[in-house]
Amino acid sequence: MSERFQDIRERLGIPRLIIIGFVLLLFVTAYATGMSIGPLVSASLVRIGMNGILVLAMVPTITAGVGLNFGLSVGILCGLVGSLISMELRIRGFSGFFAAILFSMPLAVVAGWAYAKLLNKVKGQEMMVGTYVGFSMVALMCIFWLAAPFSSPEMVWAYGGQGLRYTLTLDNYFGKVLNNFLLVSIGQWEFPLGLFGFFGLLCLLVHLFFRTKLGMAVKAAGANPRFAEASGIDPDRTRTMGVIMSTVLGAIGIIVYAQSYGFLQLYMAPQMMGFPAIAAILIGGANLRDARIPHVLLGTALFQTLLTIALPVTSRVIEGDISEVARLIISNGMILYALTRRDGREVA
């Protein structure tokens, strides 16, 4: 028994066990205080599906040896622009959703390529530089949101007719299309199979990519650039590949997130969106050198479940809302923890 426990502990690591314990504790408290579990679980599932792809976007950069993609906002901004074009063209429903992805894709490839060029010049400090690339791009895009030639009355400020609003509702466009696709309800329990299917599909594609010749090269160059060079691979190229993939996934990720949330958030909103994704993959057991799909799944599930149920449960137990504080503590704490053990193999 103790041996088995030790095995589990070694595989998961202490930080994950603590978080799992905490999540379980929240569920027990919820049950004890008479809350119904069904809606809590359903809400968690939606949150997992809507955030998963952003977390998945961390895998290519880590595998390519660039580290965590602190500049995920670059991809997010591309996704937002794609969505805006789709809205401007008044494409509704699923077509709008796919059109948004389609429009954002070329932008993300170009932006990712440029971002990678920069990162290749600052090897060893990718994460610091990435953070500031993200911040600067968000600020730069604020001007774009104001000046961009969008004219749909639902998108621009009601007065003046110039400049995009802070928050755009997607109700008449592609809001919730994926959430409601193949939504299975059993009593109070709801399972968003469409949302999960889409997330799963992207996970599968990423998994398959790393089994291709190119994917193997990306992985090898990430693990040991000199080994890769000796095998005739240009590590700069594979790093670029990883960053582009991550940026594209970031774009798709934000579109999925937005359709689930029902709103498109512009201006300063994308600034911090990469951080919960980073925290999630670290909670899942990834480190700065090694990230795999199971880390994405476990990390997203734990982190998002925690955030979703912490609010209702704690407000039941104590007056007030600590979920936002808990989110910040956990996500930033997790990032800090991982960064301080950058060379350790068995990082949380």
Add this chain to the structure above:
Amino acid sequence: MAHALEMRGITKSYFGNTVLKSVDIAVNPGEIHALVGENGAGKSTLMNILFGMPVIHDTGGFEGEILVDGQTVNIESPMDAMNLGIGMVHQEFMLLPGFTVTENIKLNRELGRPNIVSRILGKKFELLDKEQMGKDSRQALDKLGVDIDEWLPVAGLPVGYMQFVEIAREIDKSRMKILVFDEPTAVLTEAEADLFLNAVRRLAESGLAILFISHRLDEVVGVAHDVTVLRDGEVVGHLPGQEARVDRIAELMVGRKVDRPSLPPREKEPSDDDLILEISSLSVDMPGERLAGLDLKVRRGEILGIGGLAGHGKVGIANGIMGLYPSSGIVYKDGRELPLNNPKAALSQGIAFVSEDRRGVGLLLDESIENNIAFTSAQVQDRFLRKRLPWTSLQVRDNEAIRQYALETIKELDIRCQGPEQPVRRLSGGNQQKVCLARALALSPEVLFASEPTRGIDVGAKSLVLDLLVKFNREFGMTVVITSSELAELRMVCDRIAIVYQGRLIGILSPDASDVEYGLMMAGKKRAEVS
């Protein structure tokens, strides 16, 4: 009279691999004692022990005793060594370029003058007594017989003078009794080296005991009162200065002649009529192993050895041809020019490389054995891949083919492991090297460059690796070029051995040539050419 320093019966092993066997060495005050030996002979381990470096204690300590002035001492840290008056002049300079000569000499041992603040807040707040510091530095520099202004910044000094500043710092430490020089002339020009050696003689005359580690046998003979030769962790010779001659030392260093096992014969012996590689004026900018215009012809089907002392560029040949370090020159493979600085081109022309830096370049340590074996071949030759993703040209790895090949190779090369999925990090050095060889073999190369294939692996595994290289050569007709610091090994398996000296080919010897010939050639003296 007691020896200034005596090390008795020093034995040390790393993880069961004995690197020093009962080494005795004694240095008298006023004496220059030279310690010579090939790379890996155990010189640096011996010095690590003398200075109580943590690496020694972390790996289980050592056997034997160290005596300073006839007293047994226990040196547990570099600080202990310093307190006993043992100093070291490093190969790389540890100087602050923006500081003056005096400030560097007195660094962290500054002299102070008390003032009001320091009386209250302590010694750290004393003002510097620049005058006295300058005088001390002057004295130390005069002792060395060098004429540099003690108030010049170090940044602009010629390299040779930096070395003097380094030494001055050591001798300024008042209790300095024993001074160790580790390859002190490696970076000096000839004129600077002469000046330096004079300074060393003066130091010895002033009563210091000096331990002098060097590869340059000429200067060892010129300066040393006593020479100890290490080979494979053992003292193989102890020569008083007057008996020490370059050829004698070189002979001891490279070792007695090993019986050449009878190797399987070939149908056709390789000859100059059929060349596989023609290298002319190859220069490679590989730090520490620069090549400056090497010409070499490699015969098809031979096993060519490349020898030479460390730092003369023998390792640069393979690294340069494989495109891992910037290189220039002309290389013909089968009469066609091979593009340089392009690893992919070299690989796809049928040239494979087993790196001397096994863990740094040769392996993906956290990947499985099978992935390591298959990787390069998959990337360069599209082997172990199949098309699967529809509508794309993306090729997906063929797990079955990889597994099957890995299992066959593990059996053929006798790689001791738990299975093809085991990460290579957990294999022993010898088995890791076999994985590297397996990766090269998977490319079915025409030419295989093996750099230091037996470095850092235990004795049993060494002969296995060499046997494999012979097998590749005889069974698959592969041309094998082995670069090794261990001449004895080269002489066991090679058809010819090329010696590299100062970045150029100095000559090619037959494996049966005498030790003296090898010794002289490695020391840069060209005598008899054998083909």
